[in-house]
Amino acid sequence: MQTEEQVIPEISQDVVSPVCQEDEYEMVYHKPTTMVDVTMHYCPGCAHSLVHKLIMEVVEDMNIQEKTIGIAPVGCSVFAYDYMDIDMQEAAHGRAAAVATAVKRLMPDKYVFTYQGDGDLAAIGIGETLHTINRGENILIVFMNNAVYGMTSGQMAPTTLAGMKTTTSPNGRNTSTEGSPIKVAELMAQLPGAFYVTRQAVNNANAVRRTKKALMNAFKYQHLNRGTCLVEIIGNCPSNWKMTPLEASKFIDEEMVKTFPLGDIKLPNAADLKNLQEDKS
Amino acid sequence: MEVNHNALAVKERKVKGKVEIDIQKCKGCELCTAACKEQALSLSDSINIKGYRYIISNNDACTGCVNCALVCPDAVITVYRTHPKKKPVDITPDDIREQIQLMVKPAKQI
Amino acid sequence: MTETKLMKGNEALAEAAIQAGCDAYFGYPITPQSEVLEYLIKEMPKHDRVVMQAESEIASINMVYGAAGAGFRTMTSSSSPGISLMQEGISYLAGAELPCLIVNVNRAGPGLGTIQPGQGDYFQSVKGGGHGDYKLIVLAPASVQEMADFVFLGFDLADKYRNPVLILSDGAIGQMMEKVEFRPYTRPLVDKSSWATTGKPNTRGRNYITSLFIQPEQMEQHNLKLEAKFKMIREQEVRYEEINTSDAEYLFVAYGLSARICQKAMDIAREKGIKAGLLRPISLYPYPYQRLEELASQVKFMLSVELNSGQMVEDVRLAVKGKVPVSFYGRLGGMLPNPEEIVQQLEILINNHHAN
Numbered sequence: 001m002q003t004e005e006q007v008i009p010e011i012s013q014d015v016v017s018p019v020c021q022e023d024e025y026e027m028v029y030h031k032p033t034t035m036v037d038v039t040m041h042y043c044p045g046c047a048h049s050l051v052h053k054l055i056m057e058v059v060e061d062m063n064i065q066e067k068t069i070g071i072a073p074v075g076c077s078v079f080a081y082d083y084m085d086i087d088m089q090e091a092a093h094g095r096a097a098a099v100a101t102a103v104k105r106l107m108p109d110k111y112v113f114t115y116q117g118d119g120d121l122a123a124i125g126i127g128e129t130l131h132t133i134n135r136g137e138n139i140l141i142v143f144m145n146n147a148v149y150g151m152t153s154g155q156m157a158p159t160t161l162a163g164m165k166t167t168t169s170p171n172g173r174n175t176s177t178e179g180s181p182i183k184v185a186e187l188m189a190q191l192p193g194a195f196y197v198t199r200q201a202v203n204n205a206n207a208v209r210r211t212k213k214a215l216m217n218a219f220k221y222q223h224l225n226r227g228t229c230l231v232e233i234i235g236n237c238p239s240n241w242k243m244t245p246l247e248a249s250k251f252i253d254e255e256m257v258k259t260f261p262l263g264d265i266k267l268p269n270a271a272d273l274k275n276l277q278e279d280k281s
Numbered sequence: 282m283e284v285n286h287n288a289l290a291v292k293e294r295k296v297k298g299k300v301e302i303d304i305q306k307c308k309g310c311e312l313c314t315a316a317c318k319e320q321a322l323s324l325s326d327s328i329n330i331k332g333y334r335y336i337i338s339n340n341d342a343c344t345g346c347v348n349c350a351l352v353c354p355d356a357v358i359t360v361y362r363t364h365p366k367k368k369p370v371d372i373t374p375d376d377i378r379e380q381i382q383l384m385v386k387p388a389k390q391i
Numbered sequence: 392m393t394e395t396k397l398m399k400g401n402e403a404l405a406e407a408a409i410q411a412g413c414d415a416y417f418g419y420p421i422t423p424q425s426e427v428l429e430y431l432i433k434e435m436p437k438h439d440r441v442v443m444q445a446e447s448e449i450a451s452i453n454m455v456y457g458a459a460g461a462g463f464r465t466m467t468s469s470s471s472p473g474i475s476l477m478q479e480g481i482s483y484l485a486g487a488e489l490p491c492l493i494v495n496v497n498r499a500g501p502g503l504g505t506i507q508p509g510q511g512d513y514f515q516s517v518k519g520g521g522h523g524d525y526k527l528i529v530l531a532p533a534s535v536q537e538m539a540d541f542v543f544l545g546f547d548l549a550d551k552y553r554n555p556v557l558i559l560s561d562g563a564i565g566q567m568m569e570k571v572e573f574r575p576y577t578r579p580l581v582d583k584s585s586w587a588t589t590g591k592p593n594t595r596g597r598n599y600i601t602s603l604f605i606q607p608e609q610m611e612q613h614n615l616k617l618e619a620k621f622k623m624i625r626e627q628e629v630r631y632e633e634i635n636t637s638d639a640e641y642l643f644v645a646y647g648l649s650a651r652i653c654q655k656a657m658d659i660a661r662e663k664g665i666k667a668g669l670l671r672p673i674s675l676y677p678y679p680y681q682r683l684e685e686l687a688s689q690v691k692f693m694l695s696v697e698l699n700s701g702q703m704v705e706d707v708r709l710a711v712k713g714k715v716p717v718s719f720y721g722r723l724g725g726m727l728p729n730p731e732e733i734v735q736q737l738e739i740l741i742n743n744h745h746a747n
Contacts (some may be wrong), residue, residue, distance in 0.1 A: 009334070010327040017302040017338060024363050025299055029347045036597075040355060044333065049354040067590045069461070078373035081599040087588035089460045090601035092483050095453035098445065102457030102465075103588070105441045106415055110590050128453070131446040136312030205316045206349035238310075245310040 029223055032056040032064050036085050047235025047246020048077050051211070052204050055113070058216045068111040069103055071096040075117035076150040092273060094125025097132035100139045111222055113140040119149045122158040122184050129188070136193030138228035140218045143184060145232060145260065146237040156242030158182045161259050166240070181259050185232040189266040196229030197266040201257070203249035221268065224275055234260055236260040296363055298345020300338045303357040307335035313349035313358065322349060394573045400538045400565045404468070404494060404558070405430035407542035412578045413492075414463040415441040417454035419473060420605050422506040423562040424496035427468045448473035452480030452493075459489035460600035462587025464546055464578075468494035470562070472503060476521075481555060482521030485617070486602030488586075490549035492542065493527075494558045496565040499698070501727040507725020508562035508648055513702035516559050517676045524614055526621045528556045528628060529675040531646040535536045535569035537673075543576055549626065552620055559675060561698070563648045563727070630673035631682060635661065639668025641737060642686055644707050645696040646672050648727070653696050658734035667737065675703070683710035692716040692744055696733060698724065716744070 034056040042049040072080040074093035081088035097113035103208040104112040106148050149155040156166040159181045163172040189197040200211040218229035236248035315323045321342035324334045345362030405427045435442035445451040451467045458465035460587045484538040499509030529540045535664045545556040591597045604610040643653040650671040660667040695704035704719040720736045722728045
């Protein structure tokens with residue numbers, strides 16, 4: 001047997017790749033200033049950090065850092081308050097929608113959003129989620145759907161695909177004993193209190209652009225006081241799917257969207273958006 | 282390494298881009314390499330302090346399309362772009378140009 | 392201007408909440424305290440306050456968490472089974488150091504139990520209930536007047552210590568009608584800007600409310616900080632009432648409804664020539680250990696009377712440190728003792744005591 005030569009990689013001490021110093025170039029994209037300047041703990045390629053970035057970009061673009069309050073869940077994104085430079089509250093598992101309800105009712109002029117994973121929002125928290133949307137609380141619910149429980153190392157979630165293997169469905173999810181994946185967006189869109197419901201992804205550049213637009217719209221709609229905005233985002237979990245980030249992106253395109261089709265599920269009508277235009281002026 | 286550039290050769294392009302990558306924060310997830318249409322991004326052979334192989338960019342091929350920065354989960358990419366050269370437009374109406382010149386001249390003498 | 396009204400205990404509590412400046416109430420119907428929710432649903436909007444019937448007690452306590460975290464004066468109320476549901480939320484509130492008021496109109500249990508009064512939630516209120524090392528300031532009203540007074544006191548204590556406060560009432564006091572006075576009240580100004588989540592201005596860093604400290608060193612420091620707070624509470628916030636204790640040979644120890652029955656029993660005993668006294672703890676946490684220890688040098692024995700199978704009696708035994716015998720008399724399931732049977736119990740104990 002031949003022994004391979006071990007190549008020890010060189011450790012780079014540089015901080016940034018060659019810096020752009022030429023005048024003719026202008027900066028067209030930078031990390032939002034509304035993010036805390038730390039490395040996020042998420043796994044390489046994780047959709048959580050990407051969506052945190054998008055939400056903070058919207059907060060920066062709309063200049064609402066002083067008026068935004070976020071509610072963090074229990075799950076991988078429990079530390080969201082270490083990364084988003086806004087006032088935040090850490091809610092008990094599943095209860096972010098109730099916490100956000102109180103915050104918004106007491107401070108209706110602020111922008112209030114929850115950020116929740118599939119276990120948080122659709123398992124233990126399904127009651128709070130449904131009733132909050134049914135009451136039409138004027139908040140934004142950002143729902144990160146990656147079909148597993150990430151933080152606790154990959155158990156089955158309400159949104160786990162049929163046949164998908166997880167640590168608590170080792171032979172693949174059996175829908176006759178474990179139920180089918182719940183389509184939260186479609187379910188909640190039926191409630192009159194839901195104003196804008198959409199399902200997006202972030203696994204390629206155009207999807208990211210569309211998701212940012214959806215989030216921006218959802219934030220803008222909040223002050224119309226016409227109900228809850230729910231933005232479901234299909235995200236990856238490379239670690240618990242046992243894939244590389246690139247493979248996970250492909251899995252979303254090939255498998256996830258079959259169960260969770262992307263697109264707008266409930267849109268405001270023209271009359272409501274007319275108010276948005278007037279609100280701007 | 283042969284790289285197929287989809288865009289026009291660098292000198293011919295009107296819009297050029299450059300990216301800066303925060304090497305120590307990059308986790309080498311490679312989502313940006315797939316997003317780049319010019320195949321300008323690749324994994325380095327060296328590693329950063331955390332032990333990740335970070336991304337390096339061939340800025341000659343970059344068009345500043347921002348796709349890489351959009352998909353980067355850790356926001357480690359900053360993107361720069363040029364404008365095609367613009368002809369400066371004279372916006373001073375003719376009738377007040379002379380008046381302004383008259384105002385400016387005495388100030389210079391002082 | 393002092394107002395005097397004839398009110399039901401639950402309604403007096405609700406009216407006091409409005410006068411104390413409660414910004415938000417979140418509740419769920421459960422007997423015997425639904426009147427609190429109903430009264431506030433009707434009255435709070437007249438004062439531009441937030442009031443909601445939540446979808447469950449779990450939602451209620453988490454709404455209290457959100458409101459308290461944003462720096463508002465907030466409360467909820469329920470009865471025993473609902474308070475059990477709230478325990479996780481209460482632990483979070485204590486861990487995150489959020490001021491708020493929680494009211495338990497105790498009914499007999501365990502389980503679904505009955506709607507009749509009970510005192511079986513003493514342990515749950517005073518010793519924990521939720522997970523982890525924390526304590527609640529617990530106030531036990533024994534009259535409709537105290538149902539009102541303890542709301543003002545409870546809110547002020549909660550703000551002073553940044554800790555939840557629990558009012559432990561019961562089904563009888565919640566439902567009985569008595570005269571109650573509402574005195575003028577000035578709400579103390581409390582600066583919450585260093586921690587409340589009202590939206591981050593340029594002038595400060597972000598505020599975040601959490602009870603998560605994942606590094607053990609940090610978690611221990613946080614716990615020690617809470618323990619220091621509870622020590623201060625034990626030193627400064629003990630409250631109790633004593634009746635006829637100066638020459639007492641036998642001491643009743645009881646709180647809330649059972650204290651009222653004991654007071655009548657004590658009067659009957661005194662008429663018979665028995666020198667009975669009553670110590671009525673008002674704060675169940677912090678408990679009046681010191682005063683009981685002092686009285687232990689004076690009395691021959693103590694009798695704890697409760698509507699449970701023996702909960703507060705353990706604290707009485709801890710207090711006297713074995714100096715005097717401590718007996719227990721209790722009724723369960725919502726059955727209330729009458730003063731005569733308590734006097735009878737006292738006489739039996741006196742005979743046994745002299746026989747030994």
